[in-house]
Amino acid sequence: MSDHAIRVDELVKKYGPVVAVDRINFSVAPGELVGFLGPNGAGKSTTMRILTTFMPATSGIAQVCGHDVMENPMAVRQNIGYLPESVPLYPEMRVEEYLLYRAKLKGVDRTNRRKRLEESLEKCRVKEVRRRLLGTLSKGYRQRIGLADAMLADPKVLILDEPTSGLDPIQIRETLAAIKSFAGSHTVLLSTHILSEVEAICDRVIIINRGSIWWDGRLSSLASEIPTLVMDLTGPEPAISDWFKKVAGTRPANIIPGEEGIVRCEVEQSAGDDLRETLAKQAVERGFGLRRLDIRRKNLDTLYSEVVLRRSAS
Numbered sequence: 001m002s003d004h005a006i007r008v009d010e011l012v013k014k015y016g017p018v019v020a021v022d023r024i025n026f027s028v029a030p031g032e033l034v035g036f037l038g039p040n041g042a043g044k045s046t047t048m049r050i051l052t053t054f055m056p057a058t059s060g061i062a063q064v065c066g067h068d069v070m071e072n073p074m075a076v077r078q079n080i081g082y083l084p085e086s087v088p089l090y091p092e093m094r095v096e097e098y099l100l101y102r103a104k105l106k107g108v109d110r111t112n113r114r115k116r117l118e119e120s121l122e123k124c125r126v127k128e129v130r131r132r133l134l135g136t137l138s139k140g141y142r143q144r145i146g147l148a149d150a151m152l153a154d155p156k157v158l159i160l161d162e163p164t165s166g167l168d169p170i171q172i173r174e175t176l177a178a179i180k181s182f183a184g185s186h187t188v189l190l191s192t193h194i195l196s197e198v199e200a201i202c203d204r205v206i207i208i209n210r211g212s213i214w215w216d217g218r219l220s221s222l223a224s225e226i227p228t229l230v231m232d233l234t235g236p237e238p239a240i241s242d243w244f245k246k247v248a249g250t251r252p253a254n255i256i257p258g259e260e261g262i263v264r265c266e267v268e269q270s271a272g273d274d275l276r277e278t279l280a281k282q283a284v285e286r287g288f289g290l291r292r293l294d295i296r297r298k299n300l301d302t303l304y305s306e307v308v309l310r311r312s313a314s
């Protein structure tokens with residue numbers, strides 16, 4: 001048995017000429033709650049569809065709880081709960097009836113079905129709609145029935161493709177709480193575009209862009225990253241640029257000409273080496289207009305922009 005809950009090795013998926021996933025590697029340990037981030041078309045849903053056996057890979061390995069998705073898809077399915085991007089539901093079935101039917105399909109034995117149903121309804125806060133027809137539910141409720149379905153058989157691994165998309169703010173909070181409470185004893189891989197959700201509940205983040213993994217790390221590691229000093233100046237750009245690079249010396253620096261004649265200057269701010277006073281004084285002496293001067297600590301938002309924007313440009 002593998003000690004990974006999820007393992008992806010040199011995974012490739014091509015749709016005709018389109019390379020949606022391009023030799024990606026990552027693994028997720030049991031009990032981890034991982035946010036899977038990336039812009040539209042990055043390859044998140046494709047990776048999740050392969051991991052959940054809904055689509056074959058072009059090459060490479062994908063495993064869940066030590067079972068290969070190609071060699072042993074039934075064992076993989078028994079270990080996962082999957083919330084796809086758009087939840088297919090039978091409109092003419094009632095919520096309770098549907099979930100009991102799903103529990104049966106998932107092999108939950110008869111004596112446990114009711115109990116599992118009640119737990120899922122409770123966790124996903126959908127008790128009040130248990131007797132409603134699926135076809136009459138609002139988008140947010142349909143989404144949460146999909147989540148209840150994913151958690152129904154108490155799977156070891158949950159794979160959730162944008163579980164909060166289309167939910168109202170209160171529902172989002174409740175859904176995140178449900179996911180968080182499910183994690184710990186379980187493993188969760190979830191995709192989302194809302195960075196604050198990831199900051200609220202995930203331990204670790206994987207950023208995928210154009211089919212490749214660009215960042216994979218713990219959120220807590222961001223706190224120890226070197227902050228950036230950001231200075232917005234007005235004045236002739238060549239003069240600002242020459243001067244700023246001189247002051248920055250060997251520290252990595254960036255000059256970014258912006259709108260309304262503002263030139264943004266950025267430099268790494270290492271510990272015990274505060275350049276703010278020097279920069280402010282010299283900028284004024286040189287006649288530049290000072291519009292902003294502060295220290296930007298790295299958070300998920302700055303990391304994401306850095307990874308996705310800078311590397312898209314390269």
Ligand SMILES: Nc1ncnc2c1ncn2[C@@H]1O[C@H](COP(=O)(O)OP(=O)(O)OP(=O)(O)O)[C@@H](O)[C@H]1O
Nearest residue numbers: 015018019020038039040041042043044045046047
């Ligand atoms: N069935 C398909 N046939 C052809 N191309 C596809 C298919 N599904 C996805 N793609 C392409 O594969 C790439 C990755 O798509 P994917 O749906 O995995 O992205 P995503 O990261 O989930 O994006 P989003 O944030 O928009 O959901 C895109 O270029 C997409 O157009």
Ligand SMILES: [Mg+2]
Nearest residue numbers: 044045046085
């Ligand atoms: Mg997607």
